[in-house]
Amino acid sequence: xxxxxxxxxxxxxxxxxxxxxxxxxxxxxxxxxxxxxxxxxxxxxxxxxxxxxxxxxxxxxxxxxxxxxxxxxxxxxxxxxxxxxxxxxxxxxxxxxxxxxxxxxxxxxxxxxxxxxxxxxxxxxxxxxxxxxxxxxxxxxxxxxxxxxxxxxxxxxxxxxxxxxxxxxxxxxxxxxxxxxxxxxxxxxxxxxxxxxxxxxxxxxxxxxxxxxxxxxxxxxxxxxxxxxxxxxxxxxxxxxxxxxxxxxxxxxxxxxxxxxxxxxxxxxxxxxxxxxxxxxxxxxxxxxxxxxxxxxxxxxxxxxxxxxxxxxxxxxxxxxxxxxxxxxxxxxxxxxxxxxxxxxx
Ligand SMILES: *Cc1c(COP(=O)(O)O)cnc(C)c1O
Numbered sequence: 138x139x140x141x142x143x144x145x146x147x148x149x150x151x152x153x154x155x156x157x158x159x160x161x162x163x164x165x166x167x168x169x170x171x172x173x174x175x176x177x178x179x180x181x182x183x184x185x186x187x188x189x190x191x192x193x194x195x196x197x198x199x200x201x202x203x204x205x206x207x208x209x210x211x212x213x214x215x216x217x218x219x220x221x222x223x224x225x226x227x228x229x230x231x232x233x234x235x236x237x238x239x240x241x242x243x244x245x246x247x248x249x250x251x252x253x254x255x256x257x258x259x260x261x262x263x264x265x266x267x268x269x270x271x272x273x274x275x276x277x278x279x280x281x282x283x284x285x286x287x288x289x290x291x292x293x294x295x296x297x298x299x300x301x302x303x304x305x306x307x308x309x310x311x312x313x314x315x316x317x318x319x320x321x322x323x324x325x326x327x328x329x330x331x332x333x334x335x336x337x338x339x340x341x342x343x344x345x346x347x348x349x350x351x352x353x354x355x356x357x358x359x360x361x362x363x364x365x366x367x368x369x370x371x372x373x374x375x376x377x378x379x380x381x382x383x384x385x386x387x388x389x390x391x392x393x394x395x396x397x398x399x400x401x402x403x404x405x406x407x408x409x410x411x412x413x414x415x416x417x418x419x420x421x422x423x424x425x426x427x428x429x430x431x432x433x434x435x436x437x438x439x440x441x442x443x444x445x446x447x448x449x450x451x452x453x454x455x456x457x458x459x460x461x462x463x464x465x466x467x468x469x470x471x472x473x474x475x476x477x478x479x480x481x482x483x
Contacts, residue, residue, distance in 0.1 A: 143482050144402075144480055144481070144482050145370060145371035145373060145402035146368075146369075146370050146371070146402055146403055146407060146480050146481050146482065147368070147369050147370075147452075147481055147482040147483075148182075148366060148367065148368050148369075148477070148481035148482070148483045149366075149367040149368075149369065150182060150183070150186050150187070150365060150366060150367075150483060151363070151364065151365050151366075151367065152186070152190040154351070154363040154364060154365045155187065155190050155191065155194075155349060155350070155365045156190055156191070156193065156194035157194075157363065158348060158349050158350075158351065158361075158362050158363060158365065159171060159173065159191055159194045159195070159196055159345075159349055160194055160195070161361045161362065162329065162332055162343065162345045162348055162349065162361075163195065163196075165332050165333065165361070166327070166332055166336075166339045166343040167336040167339050168336070168339070169327075169336075169339035169340055169341050169342055169343050170197070170198070170341065170342050170343070171196065171332075171342075171343045171345055172196060172197070172198030172199065172200060172325075172342055172343065172344050172345075173188075173191050173196045173198070173199050173200070173344075173345065173346070173349055174199075174200045174328070174344055174345065174346030174349075175187060175188055175191075175199050175200065175201060175206075175210060175346075176200060176201045176202040176203070176206060176222065176346070177202065177206075177475050178206075178209075179350070180346060180347070180349075180350050180471070180474040180475055181408070181474045181475045181476070181477040182350055182365065182366055182474065182477075182483070183483045184206075184209045184210055184213075185209065185212075185213075186483055187349075187350075188210055188213040188214060189213050191349070192213060192214065197214075197215075197218050198218050198220065198342060198344075199214050199218060199219050199220070200219075200220045200222055200344055200346075201219065201220070201221055201222065202221070202222045202223050203221070203223060204221055204223075204230055204233060204234075206221075207219060207221065207233075207237065207239055211237065211239070216237050216238030216239045217238055217239070217240060217259070219239040219240065220239070220240045220241075220242055220261055220290070221234070221239060221240070221241050221242060222242050222263075222271070223242070223244070223271070224241050224242050224243050224244045224245070224248040224263075224271075225241050225243075225248055225251050225252060226248075227251070228251060228254075228255055230251075231251050231252050231255040232255060234260075235255065235256065235258055240259060240260055240261050240289065240290075241260050241261070242260075242261045242262070242263050242292070243260055243261065243262050243263065243273075243286070244263045244271040244272055244273065245271075245273065246273070246277055246280060246282065249262075249273075249280070249282050249283065249286065250282065252286070253282060253285055253286070257285070257286065257287060258287060259287050259289050260286060260287065260288060260289065261288065261289055261290040261291070261292060262283070262286060262288045262290075262291050262292070262319065262321065263292050263293065263294070264278065264291065264292070264293050264312070264315045264319070265293065266293040266294075266307075266308040266311035266312050266315065267296055267304055267307055267308045267311065268294050268295070268296035268308075270294065270296075271294075272293060272294070275311065275314075278314075278315055278318050278319060279318065283319050284319075284320070288319065288320065288321035288322070289321065289322050289323060290321065290322070290323045290324070290325050290341075290342060291315060291316060291319055291321035291323070291324050291325070292324070292325040292326065292344075293308065293311075293312045293315065293326050294326075294328065295308055295326065295327065295328060295330070295331045295334075295338075296308065298327070298328060298329075298330035298331040298333075298334055298338075298354070298355075299330040299354035299355055305331075305334055305338075308326075309326070309337065309338060312324075312326050323340075323341040323342055324340035324341050324342075325340055325341060325342040325343065325344060326338055326339075326340055326343075327339055327340070327343045327344065327345075328343075328344055328345060328346060328347070329345040329346060329347045329348035329349070329352060329354055329358070330347075330348075330354035330355050330358075331343065332345060332348075332358075333354075333355040333357040333358050334355075347470060347471055347474075348362050349365075350365050350366065350459075350474055351363060351364040351365040351366060351458075351459050352459050352460075352470040352471070352474070353459065353460045353470070354470065359460075364457065364458050364459070366457055366474065366477070367454070367457060368403070368454075368455040368457055368477070368481060369452045369453065369454055369455060370401045370402045370403035370407075370419070370452070370453060370455060371401070371402050371450060371451065371452050371453075372399040372400065372401055372402075372447055372448070372449055372450065372451050372452075372453060373400050373401070373402045373436070373449060373450075374399070374400040374449060375397065375398070375399055375400075375441070375447075375448060375449055376397075376398055376400070377395065377396070377397060377398075378392040378395065378396040378397075378398055379392065379395055380392055380393055380394050380395065383430070384398070384429045384430035384438050385429070385430030385431045385433060385438055386430070386431045386433060387430075387431060388430070389414070389430040389431050390429040390430035390438075396440060396441075396442065397440075397441040397442065397445055398429060398438050398439060398440055398441055399426070399438070399439050399441045399447060399453070400436055400437075400438055401419060401436065401437050401438070401439055401453060402435065402436060403435075403436070403437060403455060404432055404433045404434045404435040404436050404437060405432050405433070405434055406434045406435060406478055406480070407435075407477065407478045407480055407481065408473075408476030408477040408478050409432055409437065409455065410432065410466065410468065410476065411431060411432045412466050412467050412468060413428060413432055413437075413465065413466045414428055414430070414431055414432050415428075416465045416466075417465055417466065418439070418456070419437070419439050419453045419454060419455055419456070420453065420454040420456055421443075421444040421447055421451070421453045421454065422444075424443035424444035425443055426439035426440055426441060426443060426444060426453060427439060427440045439453070457473070459473055459474070
């Protein structure tokens with residue numbers, strides 16, 4: 138069978154930077170061990186690329202959100218080190234966890250009941266300390282059912298670790314209270330930003346996600362964390378505009394003089410959303426290629442004035458330093474990673 142040509146869209150992953158980011162977060166976790174959040178296909182970068190590199194760097198504990206995300210991680214990681222954050226919604230989920238050996242994170246009294254009714258076994262427990270998202274509420278911590286669980290990791294999640302918020306210390310205090318009333322072998326509170334709050338937030342295991350992939354949620358991480366994802370797209374047409382010619386849907390840009398422009402093979406279906414139009418630009422080495430007009434589903438148009446030698450088939454860089462990209466696009470660093478579509482050759 139004939140194979141189609143590779144896509145005109147590619148993502149270079151700097152696995153050295155990924156490994157170094159994990160090691161840096163592990164060091165910053167002090168006496169605690171750093172795990173890795175790899176939900177949503179490792180924040181859009183690809184479990185099959187990311188997880189082996191993290192294992193090689195020394196990571197053992199991996200967190201996914203959905204049961205459907207388990208098999209891909211299981212190909213690289215021992216089952217008991219895979220945690221499913223959403224927990225079991227039905228008996229079949231609990232049976233699957235037990236059969237495979239992965240650990241459910243129990244988040245509600247119903248999930249606790251489901252787990253115990255299926256026969257129990259090692260599990261993790263999420264308590265809510267102020268984010269009011271998933272987790273056992275404070276007034277349910279005395280439930281005797283919790284005492285019948287075999288809890289490996291008691292965990293909670295910080296709401297505002299990326300800010301200097303009073304809520305951080307409040308959540309830390311409540312987590313200490315939870316640890317006093319609910320027996321567990323290990324404790325885990327900090328995400329990426331939480332690691333930068335200091336060692337008192339680290340406990341036994343930290344759960345970085347964003348910063349593994351180059352995100353900088355707190356300034357303390359700025360000198361420590363490096364970019365991992367480097368997207369590139371090819372120029373698929375060059376054209377000449379005359380004064381008065383408009384570009385793209387709704388003619389949002391009009392040339393005021395002759396211009397060379399490039400049509401580039403990346404669009405909002407690839408996570409390059411319309412919010413980039415306005416301030417966004419692609420690059421070729423040091424040359425800056427400003428976006429002209431709207432972002433289309435599969436294409437953008439850029440001004441080639443700064444790199445007039447570029448031709449059809451040449452690759453250009455999509456700037457993806459996450460803190461900077463976030464300022465320009467108004468997308469969060471998390472969104473910038475997870476919106477990346479499946480069309481990049483990784
Ligand atoms: C996603 C997630 C993390 C990772 O958070 P980052 O801010 O990406 O470091 C940690 N813990 C839980 C419970 C999560 O859902």
